[in-house]
Amino acid sequence: KGSTWGYGEENGPSLWHKDYPVAQGSRQSPIDIVPSEASFDPRLAPIQLSYDQCTSINISNNGHSVVVEFDDSDDRSVIHGGALPNPYRLRQFHFHWGEKGCHGSEHTVAGKAFVSELHLVHWNAEKYKTFGQAAQEPDGLSVLGIFLETGDDHRWLHKITDALYMVKFKGSVSDFKGFNPKCLLPSSLHFWTYPGSLTTPPLHESVIWIVLKEPIVVSEKQMGKFRMLVFNGEEEDSRSRMENNFRSPQPLKGRKVLASFK
Ligand SMILES: Cc1cc(=S)c(O)co1
Numbered sequence: 001k002g003s004t005w006g007y008g009e010e011n012g013p014s015l016w017h018k019d020y021p022v023a024q025g026s027r028q029s030p031i032d033i034v035p036s037e038a039s040f041d042p043r044l045a046p047i048q049l050s051y052d053q054c055t056s057i058n059i060s061n062n063g064h065s066v067v068v069e070f071d072d073s074d075d076r077s078v079i080h081g082g083a084l085p086n087p088y089r090l091r092q093f094h095f096h097w098g099e100k101g102c103h104g105s106e107h108t109v110a111g112k113a114f115v116s117e118l119h120l121v122h123w124n125a126e127k128y129k130t131f132g133q134a135a136q137e138p139d140g141l142s143v144l145g146i147f148l149e150t151g152d153d154h155r156w157l158h159k160i161t162d163a164l165y166m167v168k169f170k171g172s173v174s175d176f177k178g179f180n181p182k183c184l185l186p187s188s189l190h191f192w193t194y195p196g197s198l199t200t201p202p203l204h205e206s207v208i209w210i211v212l213k214e215p216i217v218v219s220e221k222q223m224g225k226f227r228m229l230v231f232n233g234e235e236e237d238s239r240s241r242m243e244n245n246f247r248s249p250q251p252l253k254g255r256k257v258l259a260s261f262k
């Protein structure tokens with residue numbers, strides 16, 4: 001069977017282009033965001049997250065990250081504003097992180113990396129019938145990226161980190177109801193936005209990225225709990241700690257980054 005992609009020496013980001021040639025495309029993510037080169041656009045609407053009726057379903061380890069999935073059968077939880085043409089439906093969120101004491105975010109800000117990055121994935125259900133179809137369209141997805149930096153414990157992140165032991169191995173799934181990701185937002189919703197892609201294969205160039213300027217603060221201890229996850233399945237004999245599951249910044253190729261703030 002074909003070798004599946006990952007973050008190791010043999011199957012990591014520098015090799016993804018062999019199976020996914022779009023990896024060398026013209027709107028790949030992540031990127032290095034250079035604030036001084038971003039242009040303030042007063043026409044950008046503020047970001048609004050209508051998550052109050054959101055329905056989280058489960059938390060799972062897909063062998064690349066830990067993912068919380070939502071019921072996206074109607075418009076109960078949507079994001080709107082920014083450069084989005086209409087509201088996009090919340091589908092799932094997941095994280096990318098590094099190893100102990102090291103960086104692990106995907107986007108960087110003037111070359112600065114953060115310890116982790118939270119991605120809230122939304123899709124354009126107004127225009128496309130399914131997530132899978134939307135994921136292949138240039139205006140199909142919108143991912144809200146939030147940086148994590150280390151400091152004090154995050155008062156709500158424990159709801160996620162306390163569940164991680166249930167999904168240690170690839171393929172494990174556990175109930176995860178009643179979680180509203182609004183509790184993971186920083187105080188400011190100032191953002192940068194630009195056209196990009198999924199940061200994991202199939203790397204579809206279908207994402208309108210919205211990256212918040214203000215990071216949230218989590219403790220090193222809380223980050224450590226993400227690192228007890230493993231990439232491998234319970235039955236596999238290889239034991240590889242889930243960490244450094246991030247792609248590095250990709251060429252801008254002429255794209256403009258817009259800022260919602262001066
Ligand atoms: C849909 C999706 C989006 C991102 S950013 C990711 O890492 C995996 O899957």
Ligand SMILES: [Zn+2]
Pocket residue numbers: 094095096119199
């Ligand atoms: Zn992601």
